[in-house]
Amino acid sequence: MFHLMTDPKTAEQLIAQIATGNRSALAALFEGESGRLVAIAQRLLRRRDLAEEVVQEAFITVWRQAASFDGSKGSARGWLTTIVRNRALNLLRDSARMDFEDSEKLTELGDRQADARAAYEALSIKDALRHCLGMLDASKREAVLLCYVTGLNHGEAAAFMNVPLGTVKSWVRRGTVALQECLS
Amino acid sequence: MTEGDRERIGDYVLGLLEGADLAAFEQQLASDPELRMAVERLRGHLGKLDDTVEPLPANPALWARIASELDTPVVTAAPPRAANDNRWRGFAGIAASLLVALSIGYLAGSNFGQAPQPLMVAVLLTEGSAEPAVLVEAFADDSIRLVPLELAQKPDDRVYQVWTLPDPETGPISMGIFEDPQTMRLAGPNLPAPQSGQLYEITLEPTGGSPTGRPTGPILVKGFAKTPL
Known part of the structure; x- marks a missing residue:
């Protein structure tokens, strides 16, 4: 039997579908991008649980605001990176300052x-x-x-x-x- | 583009601008497409550093948490999500008022006969020049009516978030977030009746609302509640 191979969709294509309320497009975006985003957040936050929390919020944001993504301003993967970085940095800045004597x-x-x-x-x-x-x-x-x-x-x-x-x-x-x- | 612009672009993209400097830069960004492009360019380049991470395998448990959050209702849910729903857009005038009134289970208001009396009214003033910027009416059912008079423009990746401080022990509580300044009603969480002198303020927060549940961005406007005569 033939095995139908479809090209994996780009993040831009998936975000356009997410903007129409397509949940399987969000799942595909998660499959393709979440591992990278959790790793980026973890490098900033040093904790997997916090990194996953940030990425969870980021995907909810993408679900609700996909329509506001503007491809002329930058890439979709860059947009995801910026959402995750901003949230992670806010969390870092908000938490208690480090004690450098320690x-x-x-x-x-x-x-x-x-x-x-x-x-x-x-x-x-x-x-x-x-x-x-x-x-x-x-x-x-x-x-x-x-x-x-x-x-x-x-x-x-x-x-x-x-x-x-x-x-x-x-x-x-x-x-x-x-x-x-x-x-x- | 000045040297100072380039310095602020760098600090901004590195997440090092804070407080009034951040608010001022974001205001400048909102009105300067060339500056926005320069920010995006630097972000695009530095993003290559982010992409050097070793991606982790996608975690099915994390997806399950996200999927279950998608199912929670948006407009009727407690803030901060209520005002951010796209259903707030694309309707005009009475249609919008009706939709909002129905969706928060509150069928009353100036367009519909007898208006309820607010318990408290606050005039929020701009942080710098102390100009009247937003009128807040607080009602007995925890909802507030917001009448923006003049509100600083926001960048695309920020939302306005409304906060109140019922008392210092409780700390600031989110009343909701919104994107388009217009007269609106926010359902508000279950709180003690608003008191005279209670603080209300609006901050700029990342898309989706403050990630910490507390104000993290610059304060745009604030004011204290008073009992109407």
Whole structure:
């Protein structure tokens, strides 16, 4: 017998179907994207249960607001990433600040540096972002990566890098301005 | 685009803008398509870092939780979802009032004969310039009627969320979320009768409402309830 193979649908196509109330399209989007999104949220939140909570809320948001997705502004996968990142960061910012005197926390932060560096090194060598991050001074690159990849705020990044708050703020700002110029 | 714009784009995409700076930037974003494009461009590039994660297998138990949440009714449910339902859109005037009134089981209001008396009225003022921005009438059945007079534009990925503070121990309670500023009634959760001096405020929150159940975004407007004479 013939086995009918249909091409897997793109996230854009699925979101268009979800906007019409098609639940199996949401299930297909979950199948294709939830594992990536939970992993992204977990890298920020360090906890699987919180990461899954964030992704659960994100899929409910997608279900209700799929019609508001505008493909001319960016990709559907990017839209999903942004929803998940925003929720995870809100949760991080809302929870109690870390106590950096605590040696256990410092070990945890050590993992974050490894995460930040691993993400950078996993970028394709041909990727413009990799090239432009590579053009930054090491300290600016590290500050940008710590904040973006692991969700540290300025204060946490400053404590971790052992420099004054103002220094980290200016590294991040100068780093992201240089990135935008390099990427444009 | 100025150097300052580029700095704020970077801080915004990295999730480092907070409070008044965040509100001001989001207001600027709402009215500046070029700035929005620059934000999307940087997001698109940095998203490649997110995509370096090793995807986990899809978790069927997580899907089951999502699927069961899809089945819960939206308009009649407690906030924050009530005002966010798309059914709030696409109807005009009396039709909208009727639909909303019916869906929250409250068949009364200025369009329908005898209007109920609010127990409390609050005029919410803008945070910066203290201009009257939103009128709130609070009723005995926990519902509130909201009359926006002037409300800052919001970015596409944010919603307005209405909060009240019945008392400091309880903390802020969500009365509901909405996207289009217009006169509306929100069902509100079951709370003690509103008191004179009770705080009402509206914040900008991520799509779907505050993920923590507490205000996380900038306060746009706030005011205190007074008993009408």
